[in-house]
Amino acid sequence: MNVHASPATRDLGARMRRVAEIAATHAGDVDAAGRFPREAVQALRDERLLGAHIPVALGGDGASVGEIAALCTQLGHACSSAAMIFAMHQIKASSLITHGEDNPWHRGFMERIAREQLLLASATTEGGIGGNLRNSICAIEVDGDTCRLEKDATVISYGDEADAILITSRAHGDAAPSDQVMTVFLKGQYTLEKTHDWDTLGMRGTCSDGFLFKGEAPAEQILPKPFAEIAAQSMLAYSHILWSALWYGIAADAFSRAQAFVRAAARRSPGSTPPGALRLAEASSLLQGVKGSVVAAIEQYERARADDDALSSMSFAVAMNNLKVASSQTILTIINHCMLICGILGYKNGTPYSLGRHLRDAHSAQLMISNDRILGNTSTMLLVHKQDTSLFG
Numbered sequence: 001m002n003v004h005a006s007p008a009t010r011d012l013g014a015r016m017r018r019v020a021e022i023a024a025t026h027a028g029d030v031d032a033a034g035r036f037p038r039e040a041v042q043a044l045r046d047e048r049l050l051g052a053h054i055p056v057a058l059g060g061d062g063a064s065v066g067e068i069a070a071l072c073t074q075l076g077h078a079c080s081s082a083a084m085i086f087a088m089h090q091i092k093a094s095s096l097i098t099h100g101e102d103n104p105w106h107r108g109f110m111e112r113i114a115r116e117q118l119l120l121a122s123a124t125t126e127g128g129i130g131g132n133l134r135n136s137i138c139a140i141e142v143d144g145d146t147c148r149l150e151k152d153a154t155v156i157s158y159g160d161e162a163d164a165i166l167i168t169s170r171a172h173g174d175a176a177p178s179d180q181v182m183t184v185f186l187k188g189q190y191t192l193e194k195t196h197d198w199d200t201l202g203m204r205g206t207c208s209d210g211f212l213f214k215g216e217a218p219a220e221q222i223l224p225k226p227f228a229e230i231a232a233q234s235m236l237a238y239s240h241i242l243w244s245a246l247w248y249g250i251a252a253d254a255f256s257r258a259q260a261f262v263r264a265a266a267r268r269s270p271g272s273t274p275p276g277a278l279r280l281a282e283a284s285s286l287l288q289g290v291k292g293s294v295v296a297a298i299e300q301y302e303r304a305r306a307d308d309d310a311l312s313s314m315s316f317a318v319a320m321n322n323l324k325v326a327s328s329q330t331i332l333t334i335i336n337h338c339m340l341i342c343g344i345l346g347y348k349n350g351t352p353y354s355l356g357r358h359l360r361d362a363h364s365a366q367l368m369i370s371n372d373r374i375l376g377n378t379s380t381m382l383l384v385h386k387q388d389t390s391l392f393g
Helices: 012-033 038-046 065-078 080-100 104-116 227-268 277-304 314-342 356-362 371-382
Strands: 120-123 141-143 146-153 164-170 180-186 190-196 210-218
Touching: 012 038, 012 065, 012 080, 012 356, 038 080, 065 080, 065 227, 065 277, 080 104, 080 120, 080 164, 080 227, 080 356, 146 164, 146 180, 164 210, 180 210, 180 227, 227 277, 227 314, 227 356, 277 314, 314 356, 314 371
Parallel strands: 120 164
Antiparallel strands: 141 146, 146 210, 164 180, 190 210
16 A cells, blocks of 8 residues: 655655564564564664654655555554554654644654654543543643643553653643643653553553653643644544554455465365355455555545645544444454464464464454444434535545
């Protein structure tokens, strides 16, 4: 997948292939030990891919959302946890680029990301609210040129490993729960007291522990636009596109293993169709559907990105929500088909056809911002929004 590739970034794929080789070597141990994929993240730094989305003028590669999505797919083939970390980092970078580029401090920070290959984390979940990122209980306190924040962040993916955390809160003590801001806190400006361990079925290497966050920083590090605009105009599209792209990568790798299994069976019995061949064809159809949906969403975003009203529209939100729900559900069907094709060799660990890690990691997709929550939001919008059912609408 390489939508709208530019000559200036044509080596991105080669750089990510080198990262993916390293990530694949350590993926099994990352999963088994539930540890941070430090080798893969160091490789991302060595290849200077943490600054891939940062504008060229600020020292990055200026990669498009399509190019970043393609990189997520590549890394998703190799290690789901490393790919999720890369995707979440780029989602945070997109918020800075879209909503902080006109602000001197945030421009300087983006230069640092590209120059120093800083890793960005996100803290949007909160005790008492859970995954409803559009509401906060905690409120940032601004005292002159200083801001302070304390948040019961029930999940901060790779929080201990991040160089900076972008964290949401109410805009002030009297603000409504939905009146939010996002603030950048650099390592050294905050403390993290662990409150929950990340011991999970899959995506174990994201190390998404819970923490009590306490931070103090210059108030200029608060992003200048309300979080409602950031969520609608960058986070919604980037999250659902990049997550779907990496999930597609997980399913594509599972499909490759199933295809290799069927081909090996065909070589053993020339002239006969292996039992799993028809199921493989069905998985191929489903895989193509996910790819088509991701590419279509990227193209829709590129058309809308110059128009804030289009990015904030119900039709755009419905389309991005539908992408996330459909891709997260379909990859499970694909991987399950692949498991049935490979049989016991897919079920067992340590074989060329092992799919247990793929299946466990893929189950997180429906839970990362719960599909039920997303469908509930979509259903509310559909009460007043007429969905475009034309082919090229």
